[in-house]
Amino acid sequence: KAGVTQTPRYLIKTRGQQVTLSCSPISGHRSVSWYQQTPGQGLQFLFEYFSETQRNKGNFPGRFSGRQFSNSRSEMNVSTLELGDSALYLCASSLVAASNTEAFFGQGTRLTVV
Amino acid sequence: DQQVKQNSPSLSVQEGRISILNCDYTNSMFDYFLWYKKYPAEGPTFLISISSIKDKNEDGRFTVFLNKSAKHLSLHIVPSQPGDSAVYFCAASLIQNNDMRFGAGTRLTVKP
Numbered sequence: 001k002a003g004v005t006q007t008p009r010y011l012i013k014t015r016g017q018q019v020t021l022s023c024s025p026i027s028g029h030r031s032v033s034w035y036q037q038t039p040g041q042g043l044q045f046l047f048e049y050f051s052e053t054q055r056n057k058g059n060f061p062g063r064f065s066g067r068q069f070s071n072s073r074s075e076m077n078v079s080t081l082e083l084g085d086s087a088l089y090l091c092a093s094s095l096v097a098a099s100n101t102e103a104f105f106g107q108g109t110r111l112t113v114v
Numbered sequence: 115d116q117q118v119k120q121n122s123p124s125l126s127v128q129e130g131r132i133s134i135l136n137c138d139y140t141n142s143m144f145d146y147f148l149w150y151k152k153y154p155a156e157g158p159t160f161l162i163s164i165s166s167i168k169d170k171n172e173d174g175r176f177t178v179f180l181n182k183s184a185k186h187l188s189l190h191i192v193p194s195q196p197g198d199s200a201v202y203f204c205a206a207s208l209i210q211n212n213d214m215r216f217g218a219g220t221r222l223t224v225k226p
Contacts, residue, residue, distance in 0.1 A: 042118075090158070105158045
């Protein structure tokens, strides 16, 4: 059973640009959550999608957006990149949205904004 | 708004001894708690969880304790092994949704 796949693994962008990150959940999982990890801040919740609908949203500006497709794959977009957006972005998949059993994380996308 | 706090950024213990990682939360509505372990260049992996109706859950060398009145949970690893060296994140959530809140993590180093 394939795990959670995130692409790309590494990305370097310039301030002001926009970026799209992709996450393919485990087959059969319908919930995808996105997290930002920075040193000292830990994992901060961005948003969660279930069946193509955003169910929950964290405290991030509107520059951060996402979507989920019918095959449960999810994309996260960050527009007008800032230096502070440099972080490891992780996605996690779960079987159903209302589940609080373990979530399975991908390896993350390391975004560097210069 | 840091609803989940891990106040110790790092912890070093000797192999064979007990490792105790602590976590505090502020939202009394949280009713499910999890610990994740993260190695460098890998995503976090689930370790152990506990629901708010319990005060202890054990899985092999790992035990999680929950003190609801103090809004505190801890992870005990006994005996600690060098392979346990990793960053440990605690997380809290509401049963109804998938919105997990994580702490900043504690880097555990187990010395041989």
